[in-house]
Amino acid sequence: MDWFAASDYWLSRLVLQRALAVVYLVAFLSAASQFRALIGTRGLTPVPRFVRRVPFRASPSLFQWRYSDRLFSCVSWGGAALSAAVAAGAADAVPLWASMAMWALLWLAYLSIVNVGQLWYSFGWESLLLEAGFLAIFLGNARTAPPVLVLWLLRWLAFRLEFGAGLIKWRGDRCWRELTCLDYHHETQPMPGPLSWFFHRLPKPLHRVEVAANHVAQLVVPFGLLLPQPVATYAAAVVIVTQLWLVLSGNFSWLNWLTIVIALAAVDSSAFAGAPPPVADPPLWYVVVVCAVTALVLVLSQWPVRNMISRGQQMNASFNSLHLVNTYGAFGSVTRVRHEIVVEGTDEEEPGEDTVWREYEFRGKPGDVSRMPRQFAPYHLRLDWQMWFAALSPAYAAGWFEPFVARLLEGDRDTLRLLRHDPFPGEPPRHVRALLYRYRFTTRQERRETGDWWHRTLVREFMPPVRAASGSHGQSGAGERREES
Structure with missing residues (x-):
């Protein structure tokens, strides 16, 4: 034939x-x-x-x-x-x-x-x-x-x-x-x-x-x-x-x-x-x-x-539940400014202005400004990618970000395995918060002077401090938002 x-x-x-x-x-x-x-x-x-x-x-x-x-x-x-x-x-x-x-x-x-x-x-x-x-x-x-x-x-x-x-x-x-x-x-x-x-x-x-x-x-x-x-x-x-x-x-x-x-x-x-x-x-x-x-x-x-x-072309859409003969595309729009969510914790009972917050490091997404971006592809870091979307709009974090914070307050091992660094290896933190930063690549001069790959500026609070539910510190339990005075 x-x-x-x-x-x-x-x-x-x-x-x-x-x-x-x-x-x-x-x-x-x-x-x-x-x-x-x-x-x-x-x-x-x-x-x-x-x-x-x-x-x-x-x-x-x-x-x-x-x-x-x-x-x-x-x-x-x-x-x-x-x-x-x-x-x-x-x-x-x-x-x-x-x-x-x-x-x-x-x-x-x-x-x-x-x-x-x-x-x-x-x-x-x-x-x-x-x-x-x-x-x-x-x-x-x-x-x-x-x-x-x-x-x-x-x-x-x-x-x-x-x-x-x-x-x-x-x-x-x-x-x-x-x-x-x-x-x-x-x-x-x-x-x-x-x-x-x-x-x-x-x-x-x-x-x-x-x-x-x-x-x-x-x-x-x-x-x-x-x-x-x-x-x-x-x-x-x-x-x-x-x-x-x-x-x-x-x-x-x-x-x-x-x-x-x-x-x-x-x-x-x-x-x-x-x-x-x-x-x-x-x-x-x-x-x-x-x-x-x-x-x-x-x-x-x-x-x-x-x-x-079609003028209303969709990106990355499947027209059937078997994902056969799909449509593809990426970056129909390009963001001009990079925002990153930085998640921090503290073991202090009542955080205040002088509280020392320790940062959770992710495997792939930018965090530590002195850390060179790593090559992970073709491996897919799913949490890191969703953190990028969440930084674009809190709507992308609906339904999963608060449970993520609750797992950090519990010291959940499976969740912590997705991260590069756990700043609380002995006992989980008492409070966790999230801040939104503007990130940009350093200039050549900044890179020579500091060795940093990134420069970041605080934009606003993404999530106020959340504490472990009563009686659940170090155990399974949901987080509670801390009421600010």
Whole structure:
């Protein structure tokens, strides 16, 4: 079946699948290490409470039928183990049906997590991983040639991902059209990386070049992904280089790496891959399934296409509860000023003007002005990202920030594991408060004189001092706001 098989793409398929399995591995490890404090039985937004009010059809998940922290842990660690096995080649060592079953299990397990993850899993790269993971089920293994139709579906995904992101910028904040957004973005992005200070301090003319190049890469180049070879390979190369630039300039979880993985579907590897290995003709049932999935994706594509051509384009939206054929985009607006919430505690019985407050340090978000931003991507620090949103508006903190403070007052171990530093290792504090600061990168001169990466100025109180509920100091219990005289 020459029309069905793309034998020359065997190496592209191999690298794509192995790399996608590594992204799955990171995603499952992120879930396993953070879920107890965020969505566990005693989490900030518990899964049991969520599934009581959201029906299965709206959010299909294994955990709709039964939830326990132990079961969630088994699914997460089981998914990590299966991801590692697939990355090591296990799916290529078994029959086609078994390989498809492995990829289907990964997709179903992660879908179950995302659909009960609530705001902690509300990011576009979660849907992107599920959509790419769904297509990977039908990409075959070493015993079959890559299906042409699935490779085209992956190219279509890469096109929607890049072109949608370009459109949302061009239609959104005027600074994208004026080529000035990167005067701010490297400093105000959710999670700056080790090189973000240096990117921010580039001359402004270079920032204009960055923005213009981004427009070309996202509004023009994606059409090349849908053209014949070698144009598609050249377009994929531009996408890959652009994404590596973004990897260097910030921390966007696995978004950039997954975009690179998906773009590999457009790379013709025949020039350097050698002769394709011998494979058997695809079984008829496999051909029928791939054709059916292609038809399904084409039908579902009407919603993201309508969204892209709409003046009211949405960013990172799913049009069905299975996260199939989604719409993508990011930073339609760019903040000009960076605000950070600094959480502090004290062990004094009655805090006053002379009280010494000790600061909680987060793993990734800015806090200590002398600490160089760290590289965490592709790992996703979910609490740190939500803290960035909360600093934009208290509305983003509704429902989880006060429970977070209460866990600090209890000295909850699962919550403290999400932080870089616990300033109260022996006994939890008696009071916790939150302050809002304006953060900016230091100038070159300030950096030479102080060694600091950040400069911060107090803006206002974000949350007044809260104390542990009566009789609950060091135990489970809710916090109480302290009445100021």
